Amino acid sequence: KNEVEQSPQNLTAQEGEFITINCSYSVGISALHWLQQHPGGGIVSLFMLSSGKKKHGRLIATINIQEKHSSLHITASHPRDSAVYICAVAYNTDKLIFGTGTRLQVFP
Amino acid sequence: NAGVTQTPKFRILKIGQSMTLQCTQDMNHNYMYWYRQDPGMGLKLIYYSVGAGITDKGEVPNGYNVSRSTTEDFPLRLELAAPSQTSVYFCASSYSDIRATNEKLFFGSGTQLSVL
Numbered sequence: 001k002n003e004v005e006q007s008p009q010n011l012t013a014q015e016g017e018f019i020t021i022n023c024s025y026s027v028g029i030s031a032l033h034w035l036q037q038h039p040g041g042g043i044v045s046l047f048m049l050s051s052g053k054k055k056h057g058r059l060i061a062t063i064n065i066q067e068k069h070s071s072l073h074i075t076a077s078h079p080r081d082s083a084v085y086i087c088a089v090a091y092n093t094d095k096l097i098f099g100t101g102t103r104l105q106v107f108p
Numbered sequence: 109n110a111g112v113t114q115t116p117k118f119r120i121l122k123i124g125q126s127m128t129l130q131c132t133q134d135m136n137h138n139y140m141y142w143y144r145q146d147p148g149m150g151l152k153l154i155y156y157s158v159g160a161g162i163t164d165k166g167e168v169p170n171g172y173n174v175s176r177s178t179t180e181d182f183p184l185r186l187e188l189a190a191p192s193q194t195s196v197y198f199c200a201s202s203y204s205d206i207r208a209t210n211e212k213l214f215f216g217s218g219t220q221l222s223v224l
Contacts, residue, residue, distance in 0.1 A: 004150065030207040031206060031207040031208075031211075033206065033212075033213065035213070041196065041217070041218050042215065042217055042218070043198065043200075043213075043215040043218075044215070045212035045213050045214070048206070048209070048210055048211055048212060050207075050209070086150070086151070088150075088151075090206055090207050094139075094158075094205045094206060094207060095153055095156070095166060095167075096151075096153070096206055096213075097150070098150030098151040098152075099150050100148060100149060100150050101150070
């Protein structure tokens with residue numbers, strides 16, 4: 001069964017720490033998306049990856065196709081980064097399969 | 109641009125009632141989606157559309173219907189509401205196939221639905 005596994009489920013950090021969130025999938029994919037769900041429930045897209053690495057501000061997303069693994073890194077974390085981070089993949093279709101998310105809390 | 113506008117934000121239904129969740133986007137996006145989010149679970153695709161007049165089932169379509177008469181609007185109809193349909197519903201859109209380079213999903217603010 002094509003699934004998406006995220007780890008850890010929950011993560012707490014002190015402000016300024018480097019954060020890593022992991023996403024693993026089962027077979028070859030066409031695309032991988034990282035999304036952020038705010039405490040109020042709103043969802044925004046962060047990155048779409050099919051290979052390599054992308055960076056936007058303090059966020060960095062990488063994907064290793066051979067290891068079927070992606071990571072989302074947050075540098076110099078801040079309390080406003082507190083959110084649920086969701087990984088989603090497209091296997092051989094135009095539909096996304098979503099992970100259950102990683103809940104991040106950053107304390108001042 | 110308002111983006112993706114979804115209404116209502118909250119709704120309580122009695123078992124057997126029907127309702128329509130409205131979704132409108134003003135970005136001229138071709139693809140539109142309806143997802144549900146249950147506690148502790150990943151988002152699940154209910155229905156999606158690749159353009160006006162074209163709709164298709166997702167993973168969990170039972171108990172729902174959709175239509176896409178215009179590019180902008182993609183309403184989700186719940187017929188004969190059941191407690192299993194208690195969930196948070198999200199409408200989303202994208203310009204093209206989500207596998208396309210740099211493609212992004214744009215989400216509405218969500219509808220919290222309780223069926224009692």
